[in-house]
Amino acid sequence: MTSEGEGQAATVPKRRLSCKTCIDNLWFCYSPVHQMQQYYRLGVLDNCADKWSSLLDCLSLKTKRSSEVQEILENREKDKPHIWTFRTSEESSSHWKEVFGHLDDME
Known part of the structure; x- marks a missing residue:
């Protein structure tokens, strides 16, 4: 049997904060693969500012x-x-007619 305090702790999971994913994302941001993908898709290289701010x-x-x-x-969640x-x-x-209503006029 579990005590009442243990049951409450089991229902609310404690989150462990790890910056490993932020470091991995930043490392990948400077990789040639990511930079070439960004250049191909957007026409500019990524300055990785959002990765730095999240780290x-x-x-x-x-x-x-x-x-x-x-x-x-x-609170963020x-x-x-x-x-x-x-x-x-x-x-x-009404949203469907607004977005796709022009297709009915083609017939």
């Missing part, structure tokens, strides 16, 4: 207490926009 953000989080880090990560947009059938119908 510095991760390192700054490492200096905080674990309770603060958990709170910050939970809540602030992320949801991947799906839910619509009613009327909203979806």
Whole structure:
């Protein structure tokens, strides 16, 4: 049997903060493969500024207490926009006609 405190700890997983992925992303950003992909797709080389900022953000989080880090990560998770947009059938119908209505006029 588990005690009540252990059950609560099992339901809320503690996140471990690791900057390894940020370092890996930064390293890959400067690789010739990534730079050539960016040049082919966008016509410019990547300056990797977003990778640097995410690494510095991760390192700054490492200096905080674990309770603060958990709170910050939970708030960031809540602030992320949801991947799906839910619509009613009327909203979806009007959106469909707005986006693809011109195809009906071709016939």
